[in-house]
Amino acid sequence: MSSTQADSAKHAASPHWARSVGGAALWTLAQHGSFFACAWWVSWWAGAERFGAFGQGLALSAMLSAAITFRLEYAGQLERRQRRAAALFLLAQRSAWGICALLLAALAVVHQWVRVPLWLWASTLALAPQAATLVLASLCARGGDVVRAAALRSGPAIIMVVVLLLAWALGWRDGIEWSIPLSAWMGWMAARLLGLANNSGDDGVRRTDAKRVAAFHLPFVRAELPGFLLNVSANHGQVLLIGAMGGDAAAGTAALALRIAMLPTSLFGLALADRLRSRVVAQGAGTGLIALLRQAIKRMAALSLGAHVVAALLVPLLLPLVFPQQGAVLAQMVMWLLPLGMIRLVASPLAFMLPWRGWLGLSLLGQCLLFACALLSVVLVFPISGLIGVAIAYAISAAGVYLGYIVMAWAAARTDT
Known part of the structure; x- marks a missing residue:
């Protein structure tokens, strides 16, 4: 065997x-x-x-x-x-x-x-x-x-x-x-x-x-590591940049808002990615791959919609009570970021498809775009509109990139098949 x-x-x-x-x-x-x-x-x-x-x-x-x-x-x-x-x-x-x-x-x-x-x-x-x-x-x-x-x-x-x-x-x-x-x-x-x-x-x-x-595996590392660094910089470097520009309190509020808004993705996204990746690698290229991905996308979309609707109902009620030190800006940031989280829950488990199929350049391009969305939303918007403006700018710009990930992952599967 x-x-x-x-x-x-x-x-x-x-x-x-x-x-x-x-x-x-x-x-x-x-x-x-x-x-x-x-x-x-x-x-x-x-x-x-x-x-x-x-x-x-x-x-x-x-x-x-x-x-x-x-x-x-x-x-x-x-x-x-x-x-x-x-x-x-x-x-x-x-x-x-x-x-x-x-x-x-x-x-x-x-x-x-x-x-x-x-x-x-x-x-x-x-x-x-x-x-x-x-x-x-x-x-x-x-x-x-x-x-x-x-x-x-x-x-x-x-x-x-x-x-x-x-x-x-x-x-x-x-x-x-x-x-x-x-x-x-x-x-x-x-x-x-x-x-x-x-x-x-x-x-x-x-x-x-x-x-x-x-x-x-050096070519994989050369292509994947810069993209991954850009990705984590978009997720966590944004908080550090806000801290450098607006102080520790603003950084703490931004970190908390991002963590809450992306909670459904954090709860299910990594487990879905682990399971889907192991099933796809075991399946390999073949006629069953498209059916596997189609079923996965449908289930993830339904799960994401339900989870984020529940989150949108709970956020205005609970956050002002649980985190009064951060003020109303925390709940407002989370509400603006929830639509992004809904798209991200579907896109994140599919991101591995691009490097797995050898589409390393497109994978790196996507990470560069996400990094630009996170960085520019702080540098250009924070001095003018504060944390709320950052949340709006980041949600709108990054949502388009994650939708692109879904489209390209599907195209990678179809092309290889």
């Missing part, structure tokens, strides 16, 4: 609960519920300004931890041969630890001349274990176990709630920022000790020329 056939058989044989999008969504709900609990707690305990610093630390750690693996774990998910995939996962983990060490050394040098903010130290210390946990989650997702993958990703956020409560009980205010690396390290160690990650295939890796595998 070939490695591709073995992967297909493994995916088909995995228990139903492991492939349940609903089960993965529950773990993701726990992850984001933990974030909102931390946001409310920090805002109540230390105010909107301190929450802004905390939010920027979270944004930076999320942005860099997913980039310092050079997207090799993503290549591992798309790789059909098991031994090559195992080598890619191992290379991704080694890259994460090495890059994190270099960034910490660079911060130590910079600190000799310029005071490095506490949130920057804390977020950098969280990068390696957070990236390593994401690699383990990708390994599980490759096997079709989207529930375990979601559990791994949600672990640090759940632990963060406990760390912040202990920091408050001890009167340790710096624990607000230090909760970021503490929860990342504790989540990674718990995953290793509890055996939540499957065997990574290290025996196969030792028989594989790692340099040859890395060289073979």
